[in-house]
Amino acid sequence: MAKRSTLQVVAEAVGLSVNTVSRALNGKSGVSESTRSRIKAEAARLGYVPNANARSLVLGKRSTIGVVVTDLANPYFNDLVSEIEEQALQAGYTILLLLSDEDPDRERAAIEAALHAGVDGIIGVPVQGKSNPWTAVLQAGVPLVLTARRVTELDVDFFSNDNEAGGYMTTSAVLERGARDPLLIEEDMRISTVEHRIAGFRRALEDHGIPFDTSRRVFVPSRRNVRGAMHWRAEDGYRVARDILSSGRRPDAFLVGNDYFALGLYSALQERNIRVPEDTLVMGWGDYAFSRFLNPPLSTLKLPSAEVARRATARLFARLNGEGTEDTVTVMIKPEIALRSSTNR
Amino acid sequence: MAKRSTLQVVAEAVGLSVNTVSRALNGKSGVSESTRSRIKAEAARLGYVPNANARSLVLGKRSTIGVVVTDLANPYFNDLVSEIEEQALQAGYTILLLLSDEDPDRERAAIEAALHAGVDGIIGVPVQGKSNPWTAVLQAGVPLVLTARRVTELDVDFFSNDNEAGGYMTTSAVLERGARDPLLIEEDMRISTVEHRIAGFRRALEDHGIPFDTSRRVFVPSRRNVRGAMHWRAEDGYRVARDILSSGRRPDAFLVGNDYFALGLYSALQERNIRVPEDTLVMGWGDYAFSRFLNPPLSTLKLPSAEVARRATARLFARLNGEGTEDTVTVMIKPEIALRSSTNR
DNA sequence: TCATTATTCATGAACGCTAATGTAGCAGTT
DNA sequence: AACTGCTACATTAGCGTTCATGAATAATGA
Numbered sequence: 001m002a003k004r005s006t007l008q009v010v011a012e013a014v015g016l017s018v019n020t021v022s023r024a025l026n027g028k029s030g031v032s033e034s035t036r037s038r039i040k041a042e043a044a045r046l047g048y049v050p051n052a053n054a055r056s057l058v059l060g061k062r063s064t065i066g067v068v069v070t071d072l073a074n075p076y077f078n079d080l081v082s083e084i085e086e087q088a089l090q091a092g093y094t095i096l097l098l099l100s101d102e103d104p105d106r107e108r109a110a111i112e113a114a115l116h117a118g119v120d121g122i123i124g125v126p127v128q129g130k131s132n133p134w135t136a137v138l139q140a141g142v143p144l145v146l147t148a149r150r151v152t153e154l155d156v157d158f159f160s161n162d163n164e165a166g167g168y169m170t171t172s173a174v175l176e177r178g179a180r181d182p183l184l185i186e187e188d189m190r191i192s193t194v195e196h197r198i199a200g201f202r203r204a205l206e207d208h209g210i211p212f213d214t215s216r217r218v219f220v221p222s223r224r225n226v227r228g229a230m231h232w233r234a235e236d237g238y239r240v241a242r243d244i245l246s247s248g249r250r251p252d253a254f255l256v257g258n259d260y261f262a263l264g265l266y267s268a269l270q271e272r273n274i275r276v277p278e279d280t281l282v283m284g285w286g287d288y289a290f291s292r293f294l295n296p297p298l299s300t301l302k303l304p305s306a307e308v309a310r311r312a313t314a315r316l317f318a319r320l321n322g323e324g325t326e327d328t329v330t331v332m333i334k335p336e337i338a339l340r341s342s343t344n345r
Numbered sequence: 346m347a348k349r350s351t352l353q354v355v356a357e358a359v360g361l362s363v364n365t366v367s368r369a370l371n372g373k374s375g376v377s378e379s380t381r382s383r384i385k386a387e388a389a390r391l392g393y394v395p396n397a398n399a400r401s402l403v404l405g406k407r408s409t410i411g412v413v414v415t416d417l418a419n420p421y422f423n424d425l426v427s428e429i430e431e432q433a434l435q436a437g438y439t440i441l442l443l444l445s446d447e448d449p450d451r452e453r454a455a456i457e458a459a460l461h462a463g464v465d466g467i468i469g470v471p472v473q474g475k476s477n478p479w480t481a482v483l484q485a486g487v488p489l490v491l492t493a494r495r496v497t498e499l500d501v502d503f504f505s506n507d508n509e510a511g512g513y514m515t516t517s518a519v520l521e522r523g524a525r526d527p528l529l530i531e532e533d534m535r536i537s538t539v540e541h542r543i544a545g546f547r548r549a550l551e552d553h554g555i556p557f558d559t560s561r562r563v564f565v566p567s568r569r570n571v572r573g574a575m576h577w578r579a580e581d582g583y584r585v586a587r588d589i590l591s592s593g594r595r596p597d598a599f600l601v602g603n604d605y606f607a608l609g610l611y612s613a614l615q616e617r618n619i620r621v622p623e624d625t626l627v628m629g630w631g632d633y634a635f636s637r638f639l640n641p642p643l644s645t646l647k648l649p650s651a652e653v654a655r656r657a658t659a660r661l662f663a664r665l666n667g668e669g670t671e672d673t674v675t676v677m678i679k680p681e682i683a684l685r686s687s688t689n690r
Numbered sequence: 691t692c693a694t695t696a697t698t699c700a701t702g703a704a705c706g707c708t709a710a711t712g713t714a715g716c717a718g719t720t
Numbered sequence: 721a722a723c724t725g726c727t728a729c730a731t732t733a734g735c736g737t738t739c740a741t742g743a744a745t746a747a748t749g750a
Contacts, residue, residue: 004486006736017700022738030698047484052463053407054736056398057705064462072423082417082572085444094462097442099430117409117439118397140394141349227427231634263638270640289576290635293608295615351706362730367708375728399706403735
């Protein structure tokens with residue numbers, strides 16, 4: 001609890017003015033090399049750490065960006081956050097992490113907290129919901145970049161995977177392997193991710209001469225406001241798959257909204273002694289860490305989370321430097337398909 | 346990019362002094378209710394958001410705690426971070442997230458960044474390494490709480506699972522189910538977690554009349570400085586298990602350092618047509634989201650990450666309020682075993 | 691030698707806020 | 721009428737920095 005030494009203390013110790021010490025430590029000109037090194041030595045000896053609050057006040061920025069994400073248990077989002085953190089640190093920024101847990105109320109609170117904390121900019125993954133708390137960010141004049149999920153009524157920079165392409169790629173892959181009656185198990189969320197995925201699914205079906213109708217997709221009820229929501233997703237996927245199978249329906253391919261659903265699906269299929277890939281194909285989404293080790297190894301879609309994160313942070317930093325403020329940009333990065341045994345035929 | 350309005354602007358708008366406006370908005374006494382509501386209305390109309398930098402400077406605190414963690418891809422740590430975030434938000438704090446990626450150099454940089462950013466306190470998960478960057482935190486007079494991994498030479502508050510007990514519980518479970526030749530597959534890290542786990546393993550062995558020697562445990566080489574290190578862990582676990590099996594060794598139970606290793610182990614066992622649990626038992630560690638959905642469902646140890654997080658943050662906040670500064674405290678919370686089919690016998 | 695310029699440092703102000711202190715007005719007490 | 725105590729506000733100072741400006745000293749040129 002030692003009282004932290006200030007510039008003044010260092011200045012007195014070396015017998016110079018506060019200003020000179022500041023210039024010396026910040027590498028500014030107007031200080032001779034000899035005194036600069038003397039000052040640096042003394043500062044180090046006293047364990048001087050600049051007061052970030054005072055520094056932020058006068059500089060008018062906090063060197064911190066807010067990262068508002070729905071759920072850390074989702075591998076995609078923790079990849080995203082990890083990469084943002086790395087990029088930020090390299091640029092001399094730190095990140096303030098706020099979690100919304102897919103809950104609109106918490107999201108509002110998170111945004112407010114970020115604004116209140118004085119972040120210089122925000123990278124966000126929006127939650128679905130009628131009211132839009134993100135406009136508050138723009139009103140406050142804080143640069144904003146959205147990722148992963150689009151908010152159409154908001155004209156801001158947006159970076160994401162190309163989910164329509166992903167939906168098309170995954171669906172085409174199973175159709176090309178002979179599936180004629182595929183079923184899409186999707187998250188029940190009003191987010192662009194789902195919408196685009198279904199659009200790609202539909203386009204692939206129609207390209208292969210299979211008419212699309214709503215019976216080709218079922219929804220897994222989404223859970224909100226649950227810590228580590230992902231822990232329940234496999235369970236939910238299992239339940240939906242089990243219901244489908246006990247209704248007597250036998251799709252020859254399953255496409256799921258994330259690899260946790262596939263995990264639950266595997267269990268449900270096994271209960272009925274339906275073999276993968278002999279009796280039905282399974283295609284995941286997300287390429288989670290466990291997917292290649294399932295039995296059989298799961299074909300899935302590898303998402304470019306790191307690149308999304310890099311592009312998004314780069315854009316935010318550009319905005320913080322006052323560049324490219326005139327128009328907003330939308331970038332969708334192509335995912336990559338990972339074909340494994342679950343779609344072998 | 347609208348210039349944010351300051352207290353002064355609000356003050357002029359209502360024709361009162363800056364101080365009165367400040368008192369009114371902060372709910373302090375000395376302002377009549379009528380003027381208070383008038384001020385609040387005007388502030389809201391102008392979209393006034395207090396300048397966090399100025400506020401932090403005068404209050405002498407940033408209302409932010411640093412969370413220094415090794416790896417977000419590890420389910421245990423993202424549980425931990427999620428819970429810390431929630432607790433912090435409730436207490437009016439935000440969290441600054443720093444990642445060390447199990448790399449001592451990055452850890453040093455992360456700690457420095459947190460200190461530089463002026464956090465009020467730090468919750469950390471230390472990396473192994475000879476030099477100790479954490480002393481810098483104490484030297485700077487910043488309250489520190491460590492979790493998950495102990496640094497013996499550092500006299501600070503420590504909160505964790507009771508890993509020795511966990512090691513004992515998991516080992517006893519397989520021994521009670523008839524295993525006489527168990528093998529421990531452990532991470533090759535010089536951290537207290539591993540050390541305690543092995544100690545518990547050993548104690549359980551000896552309690553059951555099985556002599557411990559170093560051939561009873563093998564190490565999986567640890568990867569450092571890799572984003573999402575967990576993605577490789579299953580692969581590494583697989584490799585170690587495969588080598589064991591191809592050497593002809595046939596343990597009647599495997600205990601692994603985390604559930605990803607179990608995932609790799611399953612693959613290796615399957616290649617040799619060794620059945621679980623008929624031919625050998627498998628016991629995991631961590632109860633990851635996928636573990637109960639494996640085939641067979643994995644017996645494992647459920648770690649009290651949320652409680653560790655809650656206790657640790659509560660302790661840090663106590664320190665921030667100047668309570669309990671006299672001595673340091675060590676808390677080890679008992680984990681819970683989750684018995685599933687992989688140890689059925 | 692003296693004027694000119696470059697170098698090195700000091701001084702003062704400002705960032706936006708909160709806390710301590712000051713003052714005017716008014717009711718109640720003696 | 722004079723004093724006390726309270727309310728409701730204003731005034732002033734200060735948090736620890738950085739930046740703009742200014743002064744002193746040393747170096748340069750004729």
